[in-house]
Amino acid sequence: MRVVSGKYKGxxxxxxxxxxTRPTTDKVKEAIFQVIGPYFDGGLGLDLFAGSGGLGIEAISRGADKVLFVDKHPRAIQxxxxxxxxxxxKDQTEVYKTDAFRALKAAAKRGFVFDWIFLDPPYERVSFQSLxxxxxxxxxxxxxxxxVCEHSTNDSLPQDFEQLEQMKKVEYGSTIALSLYRVI
Structure with a gap:
């Protein structure tokens, strides 16, 4: 695992x-950031179900101002x-060991509005609809x-949801799919 591009490339x-956890592969990471970036001029991100933090760190490397990392597993937080x-x-991050839904409520109480939210929950164990x-x-x-939703090819995510419009859906092999939504 490595940072693919930007300030911390390599x-x-x-x-x-x-x-x-299943770390997001370099190929999938590059595909994500080619669609949403590839580089940023600031902005706030949320890496929910962060694992090792690879997606959020990639966003910082590509120019995001700050990313909040959330995972409930102690080894992930470590x-x-x-x-x-x-x-x-450290000055560009906040790290929280908590449940994803609690983290979302806490972020709302603090008035956060995110430019990017990376969602990579355990496959087929968390409802994207609820998220x-x-x-x-x-x-x-x-x-x-x-x-940005990384999910199992068995998960059926909606084409659109309220003001979320699906920008892209791609499958990588027989198990990993990527669905990207933009708020309209």
């Missing part, structure tokens, strides 16, 4: 130990913090915000 990232420390980007409802109902996005 820097290795420590993965979360164990088999509870890996995220080590990666943040290695790259010396979309929370994100939209809590006003965590605005026109132009982008949601």
């Amino acid at each position: 820097h290795p990232l420590k993965p979360m130990p164990g088999k509870q 890996a995220i913090n080590q990666n943040i420390q290695t790259l010396n980007i 979309f409802e929370s994100i939209v109902n809590l006003n965590l996005v605005q026109e132009g915000s982008i949601l």
Whole structure:
């Protein structure tokens, strides 16, 4: 695992130990950022179900001002913090060990509105419908915000959801799919 492009290009990232997560491959990461960037002039991101923090760190490397990282597993939080420390980007991050839905409510209470939300939950164990409802109902996005969903090819995500419009859906092999939504 490594940072694919930007300021920290080529820097290795420590993965979360164990088999509870599937790190996003370089190929998928590059595809995501070619659609949503590829580089940014500031902005705020949320890496929900962050694992080792690879997507959020990639966003910072490509110019995002700040990213919030959320995962409920202690080993994930440890890996995220080590990666943040290695790259010396603590001032551009906030890391939370909590449930995704609690994190969304807490972000809304703080008035956060995200430019990008990366959603990579455990395959087939979290409802994207419920995530979309929370994100939209809590006003965590605005026109132009982008949601990036990495999911199993078995998951059926909606073409559109309220003000979310699917920009792209791509399958990588027989197990990984990527669906990107823009807020209209």
